[in-house]
Amino acid sequence: MSQENIHSIDNNSTCINNSNQKESVMGNIKYLLVGVLFGIVFVKAEIISWFRIQEMFTLQSFHMYGVIGTAVAVGALSVFMIKKFNIKTIAGEKIIIAEKKFTKGHIYGGLLFGFGWAMTGACPGPLFAHLGAGFTVAIIVIISAIAGTWTYGYFQDKLPH
Amino acid sequence: MLEQIHQPWPWYIAGALIGLIVPALLILGNKNFGISSNLRHICAACFPANIQFFKYNWKKEVWNLFFVAGIIIGAFIANYYLTNFDAVIIAPQLKASLLKYGVTNNNELLPPELFSFKALFTLRGFILMVVGGFFVGFGTRYASGCTSGHSIMGLSNLQWPSLIATIAFMVGGFIMANLILPFILSL
Numbered sequence: 001m002s003q004e005n006i007h008s009i010d011n012n013s014t015c016i017n018n019s020n021q022k023e024s025v026m027g028n029i030k031y032l033l034v035g036v037l038f039g040i041v042f043v044k045a046e047i048i049s050w051f052r053i054q055e056m057f058t059l060q061s062f063h064m065y066g067v068i069g070t071a072v073a074v075g076a077l078s079v080f081m082i083k084k085f086n087i088k089t090i091a092g093e094k095i096i097i098a099e100k101k102f103t104k105g106h107i108y109g110g111l112l113f114g115f116g117w118a119m120t121g122a123c124p125g126p127l128f129a130h131l132g133a134g135f136t137v138a139i140i141v142i143i144s145a146i147a148g149t150w151t152y153g154y155f156q157d158k159l160p161h
Numbered sequence: 162m163l164e165q166i167h168q169p170w171p172w173y174i175a176g177a178l179i180g181l182i183v184p185a186l187l188i189l190g191n192k193n194f195g196i197s198s199n200l201r202h203i204c205a206a207c208f209p210a211n212i213q214f215f216k217y218n219w220k221k222e223v224w225n226l227f228f229v230a231g232i233i234i235g236a237f238i239a240n241y242y243l244t245n246f247d248a249v250i251i252a253p254q255l256k257a258s259l260l261k262y263g264v265t266n267n268n269e270l271l272p273p274e275l276f277s278f279k280a281l282f283t284l285r286g287f288i289l290m291v292v293g294g295f296f297v298g299f300g301t302r303y304a305s306g307c308t309s310g311h312s313i314m315g316l317s318n319l320q321w322p323s324l325i326a327t328i329a330f331m332v333g334g335f336i337m338a339n340l341i342l343p344f345i346l347s348l
Contacts, residue, residue, distance in 0.1 A: 017190075017191070017192055017193075017221055017222055017224065017225075018191040018192075018193065019190050019191035019192065021190060021191075023190065023223075023224060027190075028223060028224050028227040029227070030189050030190075031186070031189065031190070031192065031224045031225070031227045031228045031231065032227040032228065032230055032231040032234070033231060034182060034185050034186060034189070034228060034231060035227065035228040035229060035230065035231020035232045035234070035235060036231040036232075036234050036235035036238065037178065037182075037231075037235060038179070038182055038228075038231065038232050038235060039231060039232040039233065039234060039235020039236040039237075039238070039239065040235040040236070040238060040239040040243065041170070041175050041178045041179060041235075042232065042235070042236055042239075043235075043236050043239035043240050043243075043244065043270070044166075044169060044170040044175070044239050044243060044244070045169065045170045045171075045172065045174070045175030046169055046249060046250075046270060047175065048236070048270055049249055049270040049271070050270065050271045050272060050275070050276065051249055051251040051255060051267060051270075051272070052249075052251075053334075053338075054255055054338055054342075055251065055252050055255055056334070057331075057334040057335050057337070057338030057339065058254075058255065058338055058339060060252035060254050060255050061252050062172070063172050064172075066172030066173060066176060067172045067175045067176040067179065068176065068308075068312060068313070069176065070172065070173050070175075070176020070177055070179075070180060071175075071176045071177070071179040071180040071313050072180065072312070072313060072316045072317055073176075073180065074176065074177050074179075074180025074181060074183075075179075075180040075181075075182075075183035075184075075194075075313055075314070075316070075317030076316065076317040076318075076319070077180075078180065078181065078183050078184035078187075078317070079183065079184070079187075079317045079318050081184075082184060082187060082188075087188065089187070089188055089189065089190055089191050090188060090189060090190075091190070093191055095187050095188070095191055096191060097187070097193060097314075097318050098193055099320065100305070100306075100311070100315050100320040100322040100323050101322065102321070102322035102325065103305070103322075105303045105304055105305060106304050106305065106311075106322055106325050106326040106329060107304075107325065107326075107329045108303060108304075108329075109299070109300045109301065109302065109303025109304030109305070109326075109329075110300065110303075110304040110325070110326045110327075110328075110329025110330050110332075110333060111300070111329050111330075111332060111333040111336075112296050112299055112300030112303065112304075112333065113296060113297060113299075113300025113301045113303075113304055113307065113329075113330055113333060114300070114329060114330040114331060114332060114333015114334040114335075114336070114337065115293070115296045115300070115333045115334070115336070115337045115341075116293045116294065116295070116296030116297035116298075116299075116300055117297065117308075117330060117333070117334050117337075118333070118334040118335075118337035118338040118342060119288070119289045119292070119293030119296065119337060119342070119345070120289060120290065120293035120294055120297060121271065121276075122297070123196075123197075123297065123301075123307050123308040123309070124196040124197040124199070124200065124297060124298075124301060124307045124308075124309075125196045125229075125232060125307075125308070125309055127294070127297065128196075128229050128232045128233050128236075129232050129233070129235075129236035130236070130270075130271065131233055131236070132232065132233035132234060132235065132236030132237040132240070133236040133237065133239070133240040133270065134237070134240055134241075135269075135270075135271055135276060136278070137276055137277055137278050137280075137281060137290065138276075140281060140290055140291065140294070141290050141291075141293065141294035141297075142294065143294070144290070144291045144292075144293075144294030144295045144297075144298065145200055145294045145295065145297045145298030146200050146203050146204060146298055147294075147295060147298065148200075148294065148295040148296065148297065148298025148299035148300070148302070149197075149200040149201050149203075149204055149298040149299065149301070149302045150204045150208060150210075150212075150215075150298075151295075151298075151299055152214075152298070152299045152302040152303050153201070153204060153212045153213075153214035153215055153302070154210075154212055154214075156213075156214050157213075159303065
């Protein structure tokens with residue numbers, strides 16, 4: 001795969017802002033509020049519990065499967081309704097959802113992320129929630145994750161995709 | 162009602178609320194749900210180092226950093242004001258198997274024997290936090306997304322690459338938790 005292709009694929013998957021609307025600082029506060037709700041759910045449903053993640057990967061509890069399964073069902077129904085009824089954003093824009101383009105990175109990277117998920121008991125969201133919930137040592141894990149992303153960026157052209 | 166808020170929430174309430182984040186972000190401003198991209202935005206903002214991958218207009222994605230700031234605040238609120246359980250519920254088999262490795266404290270969401278500044282200076286703590294964190298950051302970007310971007314947003318939009326990514330996440334997790342983690346914990 002040519003270099004240009006790698007970058008275009010990647011830009012597709014990372015350009016997750018499909019709005020042309022320019023947001024002010026105050027405009028961004030609404031995303032902060034959605035984040036607050038998400039953070040509360042993370043803690044209250046023990047999704048950020050290292051124990052819960054171990055239970056999931058050793059099939060000792062249904063909890064996480066229930067959480068993810070319900071989230072996908074509700075999310076899929078919402079996306080279906082948005083498309084079916086052509087629901088617009090509050091600013092009146094047409095809603096666009098990025099298509100995902102497959103690369104072999106989905107498999108290699110996915111496996112590596114799975115390792116990290118089972119080790120830290122956290123995917124990227126819970127990583128930040130750990131910090132908020134008072135586990136100050138999470139800052140080390142976050143810095144390490146940022147270093148991981150940076151290293152990927154550095155070697156991207158040399159990795160199989 | 163207040164009592165119920167203070168107890169751990171059941172999976173169907175949590176799952177439904179997380180699922181609703183997908184349409185909430187779309188309707189509020191055409192934003193696709195995803196979190197791991199923030200790690201890239203932080204690199205792009207702080208350490209671009211002339212790397213092609215970090216040369217893009219990260220300021221356009223600043224909403225995502227606000228979203229993450231919200232997660233940190235929400236977790237703080239939940240932990241300090243909305244929680245009064247004494248111990249985290251864990252499966253008895255898990256409790257028994259962790260006992261073998263001296264991991265006995267389940268009063269909090271993370272076992273302090275493995276995740277604390279003290280544990281950082283043990284071999285297994287270092288591996289779990291530093292190497293594990295590196296895998297999370299490297300792997301999610303290599304896979305172009307994490308649990309939120311692929312497993313929830315991607316699957317909600319019926320994207321088959323996201324299904325493959327999700328299967329890879331799970332396979333990786335199963336291999337680590339069942340085959341490799343016991344070795345790391347015994348270090």
